[in-house]
Every structure is written in C-alpha cells, then in structure tokens.
Amino acid sequence: MGVSNIIKDEKNEVRRYLLGQLGEGDEERLELRLLTDPSFGEDFDTIVDEIIDQYVGNELQVDERERVEQHFLRATERQNKVKFACELLHRASIERGGEAAEITPVREQDPGLLERALSLWDKQPSSLRLATIFATVVILAGVVLLLRSGNPPSQNYVAINLKISSSDRSVGSETPVKLQPGSPGIMIELTLPDEIPQAKSYRIELLNDQGSPRDLPIAEQNARSVVVVVPAADVPRGSYIIHLYAVSADGAEQRIRGSYFFDVE
Numbered sequence: 005m006g007v008s009n010i011i012k013d014e015k016n017e018v019r020r021y022l023l024g025q026l027g028e029g030d031e032e033r034l035e036l037r038l039l040t041d042p043s044f045g046e047d048f049d050t051i052v053d054e055i056i057d058q059y060v061g062n063e064l065q066v067d068e069r070e071r072v073e074q075h076f077l078r079a080t081e082r083q084n085k086v087k088f089a090c091e092l093l094h095r096a097s098i099e100r101g102g103e104a105a106e107i108t109p110v111r112e113q114d115p116g117l118l119e120r121a122l123s124l125w126d127k128q129p130s131s132l133r134l135a136t137i138f139a140t141v142v143i144l145a146g147v148v149l150l151l152r153s154g155n156p157p158s159q160n161y162v163a164i165n166l167k168i169s170s171s172d173r174s175v176g177s178e179t180p181v182k183l184q185p186g187s188p189g190i191m192i193e194l195t196l197p198d199e200i201p202q203a204k205s206y207r208i209e210l211l212n213d214q215g216s217p218r219d220l221p222i223a224e225q226n227a228r229s230v231v232v233v234v235p236a237a238d239v240p241r242g243s244y245i246i247h248l249y250a251v252s253a254d255g256a257e258q259r260i261r262g263s264y265f266f267d268v269e
Contacts, residue, residue, distance in 0.1 A: 018051045023068065026073035028259050032211070032247070035263060039213045039243045057083065060089045073263075078170045161191035161233065168248065168262040170195050179266040181239075189235040192266075194248065196229055200260055203250035207257060208232050211245045220246075239268050 012053065020026050021034050037044050059065050059072050077173040126150050164179055181190055194208070208220040230248075246264035249257045 009188075014047070015051060018048055018054070022052065022055060022076050023070070023071040024261065032215070034243055036211070036213065036215050039245070040199055052082065053085075055265055056085050056089055060086060075170065093264075103255045122177060160187065162187055163191045163193070164266065165193045165195060165199065165244070166264040166266060168260070168264055170262040181268050183236050183239075183268060187236055189237075189266075190234060190239060190266075191223075192232050192234060192246070192264075194230045194232065194246065194264055195229075196248075197260065197262065200250060202252070204229055204253045205251045207249040207251055209236075209247040210234065211242045211247070241268050243267050 015253070017030070017034065021031060026034065055072060055076060059069065064072065077086065081119050099170060162181055162183060164181060166179060183190070206222065206225065208222060209217050211217050218238070220234060222230055224231040224235050244266050246266075248260040248261055248262075249265070251257050
C-alpha cells in the first residue's frame with residue numbers, strides 16, 4: 005500500500021471517529037495514539053477544521069450533516085469554532101458588497117437531564133431547597149470521612165473533578181495532577197453526561213498511555229456523578245484515559261460515548 009493510501013486511510017478513520025462511526029476498539033486505539041503522537045494530534049486538528057469548513061459551507065451530504073450536529077458539535081469548542089467561521093463568512097460577504105452569505109446555524113442541543121433538573125430546582129420553595137442542601141452536605145461529609153478513614157490527616161487525597169469529553173486531548177480536555185510525596189492517591193469525581201442510558205450501576209475503566217486497562221472501584225455515586233479513588237502507586241507520571249460503562253439490572257454493559265482525561269505530572 006502506498007504512502008498516499010495510508011494517509012488517506014488514516015484521514016478517513018479520524019473523520020469516522022469525529023462523526024461517531026468507529027467501533028469501541030478502534031476508538032480506544034485512536035485515543036491512545038492521540039496521547040502518544042503529537043504529530044498525529046496536529047493532523048487530527050486539521051481534519052476537525054476541514055469538517056467545520058465543510059459544515060459552514062453546506063458541502064456535506066444530509067447524513068454526514070446530521071452526524072456533525074448530533075456528535076461532532078457536542079463539543080462546546082467546536083460549536084464556538086462554527087459560530088466564528090459563520091461570522092467571518094458573513095462579514096466577508098458584506099465587505100465584497102454582495103448579499104449577506106447564508107449562515108449555517110449551530111443546532112442547539114435539546115435540554116439535557118441536568119438542565120431540566122436545574123429548572124425544576126429553581127421552581128422549588130426555598131425551604132425545600134435549604135433542606136435538600138443541608139442533607140447533601142451531611143451526605144458528602146460522611147463520604148469524605150469514609151474515604152479518609154485509616155489515613156493520617158496529613159495524607160490527603162488530591163481531589164479532581166473530570167467532565168466527559170467527546171472530542172480529544174488536543175483541545176485541552178486533560179487535567180494536570182500533581183501528587184505530593186506522601187499523598188495516598190487521587191480522588192476523582194466523574195461528572196455524568198446529561199443524557200445517559202438508565203443504569204443500575206457503572207463500571208469505571210482506567211487506561212494508561214500504553215493502553216493497559218484496569219477497573220477502578222466506585223467509592224460513591226449519585227444521579228450526577230461517580231467518585232473513584234486511585235492509589236498513588238497505580239498512577240505513576242503519565243497520561244490517562246477513563247472510560248465509563250453503564251451497567252443495567254441484568255448485568256449488561258454499555259460504553260458511554262466520550263472519555264475522561266488527566267495527566268499525572
């Protein structure tokens with residue numbers, strides 16, 4: 005196979021990844037390559053920009069356009085890039101003295117579970133909200149005490165909050181973590197995406213930059229997040245990916261689209 009064909013195949017694979025068309029195994033392999041190959045990350049960004057230009061210029065087929073709106077544009081940064089490109093196109097058309105170019109709107113996502121919950125929260129009486137806040141504080145305090153039990157007060161976990169990303173590490177989705185000497189590890193709160201399959205529980209999978217997976221035990225979970233604790237010995241310096249699986253009542257698993265990223269420095 006010639007070099008040009010290899011490049012073409014890689015480009016097609018990245019494009020399918022961005023449009024949510026890759027299988028789980030191929031998706032994981034591509035994400036790991038993004039971790040370890042900076043030049044591949046640059047090529048990845050080029051294809052992202054190419055898709056945006058085609059979307060703004062109405063050059064996509066109907067099915068591809070739908071995939072862009074349903075998957076590719078779930079990343080806020082890409083939505084902002086589309087809006088910026090549309091604005092540039094509009095201004096350029098006016099400056100040339102022609103009619104204003106037709107602007108491709110960014111389809112707004114339907115309100116997710118989180119947005120609907122917040123809206124309902126705002127409508128509750130203040131007394132009920134105060135009672136809920138108090139109960140939440142008590143529960144969280146209990147969780148923290150449970151997680152810290154058996155460790156001296158000076159040995160605090162490094163606490164981080166991660167949000168799932170349907171894009172890639174090259175857009176700055178990774179979170180840096182500095183483990184101080186004596187720290188027992190990292191306490192990670194994984195914010196659940198707004199719309200996920202109904203799940204009785206979850207399985208959390210941690211992958212390092214060599215692709216070696218391990219399951220993380222869940223310390224606490226609620227409707228909005230899952231908390232896991234990773235011992236310091238299990239996360240030496242390097243880059244990491246976390247995958248989230250929804251587990252139904254019958255034990256069936258479904259991989260949640262997207263990944264959580266962090267780096268241990």
